[in-house]
Amino acid sequence: MNSALSWLFDGDHWSGPTGIPARILEHLGYTALTVLIAAVIAVPLGAIIGHTGRGTFLVAGLSNGLRALPELGLLTLLVLLTYVGLLPVVISLVVLALPPILAGTYAGIRNVDPSVVDAARGMGMRESSILTQVELPNALPLILGGLRAATLQVIATATIAAYVSLGGLGRFVIDGNNAGAGSPNGYPQMAAGAIVIAVLALVVEGVLEIVQRVAVSPGLRNVATRKRTARIWRKPTPDLVGKST
Amino acid sequence: MNVDWPWPWLGRNLDKIAEATGEHLFLALLPVLVGLVVSLPLGWAASRWPAVRLVLVPLAGVLYTIPSLALITLVPLIMGTKIIDPLNVQVPLAIYTIALLVRSVTDALLAVPGDVLAAANAVGFRPTKRFVAVELPLAIPVIVAGLRVATVSAMSLTSVGALIGIGGLGSLITEGFKRNNAVEMVVAIALILVIALVIDALLLFVGRMITPWTRARQGASK
Numbered sequence: 001m002n003s004a005l006s007w008l009f010d011g012d013h014w015s016g017p018t019g020i021p022a023r024i025l026e027h028l029g030y031t032a033l034t035v036l037i038a039a040v041i042a043v044p045l046g047a048i049i050g051h052t053g054r055g056t057f058l059v060a061g062l063s064n065g066l067r068a069l070p071e072l073g074l075l076t077l078l079v080l081l082t083y084v085g086l087l088p089v090v091i092s093l094v095v096l097a098l099p100p101i102l103a104g105t106y107a108g109i110r111n112v113d114p115s116v117v118d119a120a121r122g123m124g125m126r127e128s129s130i131l132t133q134v135e136l137p138n139a140l141p142l143i144l145g146g147l148r149a150a151t152l153q154v155i156a157t158a159t160i161a162a163y164v165s166l167g168g169l170g171r172f173v174i175d176g177n178n179a180g181a182g183s184p185n186g187y188p189q190m191a192a193g194a195i196v197i198a199v200l201a202l203v204v205e206g207v208l209e210i211v212q213r214v215a216v217s218p219g220l221r222n223v224a225t226r227k228r229t230a231r232i233w234r235k236p237t238p239d240l241v242g243k244s245t
Numbered sequence: 246m247n248v249d250w251p252w253p254w255l256g257r258n259l260d261k262i263a264e265a266t267g268e269h270l271f272l273a274l275l276p277v278l279v280g281l282v283v284s285l286p287l288g289w290a291a292s293r294w295p296a297v298r299l300v301l302v303p304l305a306g307v308l309y310t311i312p313s314l315a316l317i318t319l320v321p322l323i324m325g326t327k328i329i330d331p332l333n334v335q336v337p338l339a340i341y342t343i344a345l346l347v348r349s350v351t352d353a354l355l356a357v358p359g360d361v362l363a364a365a366n367a368v369g370f371r372p373t374k375r376f377v378a379v380e381l382p383l384a385i386p387v388i389v390a391g392l393r394v395a396t397v398s399a400m401s402l403t404s405v406g407a408l409i410g411i412g413g414l415g416s417l418i419t420e421g422f423k424r425n426n427a428v429e430m431v432v433a434i435a436l437i438l439v440i441a442l443v444i445d446a447l448l449l450f451v452g453r454m455i456t457p458w459t460r461a462r463q464g465a466s467k
Contacts, residue, residue: 070401072418073415073437163419163422164422173314174408197314198319201310243309
């Protein structure tokens with residue numbers, strides 16, 4: 001315990017390109033890039049599936065099938081078959097991030113009160129405007145929920161990137177393991193890295209929860225406290241989010 | 246990349262694959278079972294006393310958020326186990342299972358309608374008997390849904406242990422990666438995937454078998 005903490009608070013480990021702050025930035029960089037790419041793909045796709053009701057099987061099938069896929073295998077296999085670099089790692093992380101965002105967007109659009117959509121249509125709004133100006137803003141809480149779940153999955157899984165020689169916080173765990181349990185840079189380094197990973201995940205979770213609260217339109221927030229939306233809020237929440245790392 | 250037809254490698258290593266599979270199942274399924282057993286009383290307590298709920302549910306959320314590689318690495322620090330002890334993988338998996346199922350069990354028990362409970366009381370069930378014979382059976386569909394997610398997740402999470410040298414099919418993935426043997430990796434990935442989906446289907450089936458009334462209700466509504 002003490003050796004892990006003294007490794008963690010050793011000033012030497014907090015500077016330079018292999019220090020803890022640099023690794024945190026790398027880790028967040030991989031995560032941001034992955035979630036951005038996944039969102040660009042999954043939000044429009046989920047919105048279209050939710051709006052038209054076509055391709056619903058894709059949403060359920062993808063999240064069920066991918067939950068069982070060992071991410072460690074996907075990532076290492078992709079790197080082995082292509083090359084050691086950021087692209088194969090990001091691609092395998094995107095695969096992991098797609099299902100929660102897709103499911104969140106789909107559920108969000110599906111659960112918009114049909115009478116609201118009807119009213120918009122009755123006012124003469126075009127389908128594309130209904131989707132972007134009515135359905136998407138109303139679906140925001142669940143879309144953000146999906147993005148949050150995806151971000152945390154990716155933060156957890158990005159630790160594996162270190163195993164295929166990339167950076168990020170997994171480096172400390174992998175390097176410590178390679179150094180051997182007895183060495184001063186062995187287990188203490190692993191445990192210190194693990195503590196930083198756990199704290200980072202919890203901090204990001206907290207920040208995203210605040211963002212989710214702030215970003216949601218006050219109109220929706222008030223409605224949420226009323227009776228009718230208790231139904232809307234409770235039913236679609238994809239509570240049972242699997243873990244793959 | 247090894248472009249050999251897979252059969253030679255497969256044929257030579259059937260024993261090794263079988264052993265890794267057995268180890269994987271032991272690493273993954275035992276914690277889920279333990280987690281299920283632990284989460285039933287915890288969920289019961291949380292459904293009964295709001296104060297317990299107020300502590301357990303956020304705690305479960307925090308534990309579930311911690312990435313598995315971090316938790317696996319921290320178990321030796323907290324429990325004093327050796328780095329390659331199977332417990333280092335099993336304890337985190339049990340924690341994740343409990344974190345997931347405590348929520349499911351609590352929600353399911355809270356959702357049992359009040360008039361059902363009142364009827365059970367009126368017929369003369371004592372609290373323990375009522376829990377076992379009325380509340381728990383009604384909660385089964387929700388618990389099984391949680392259990393399926395926990396099991397499938399555990400099957401794929403177990404492979405992360407291979408990063409710090411704890412066996413199972415994950416060790417075939419890391420070994421295949423080191424030896425440039427894509428076939429070995431594909432075999433391990435496919436086995437994890439297929440076994441997870443088979444167990445998932447089994448749980449779904451068993452869940453339906455032990456709750457015949459859910460089918461009767463569906464039939465009646467048609």
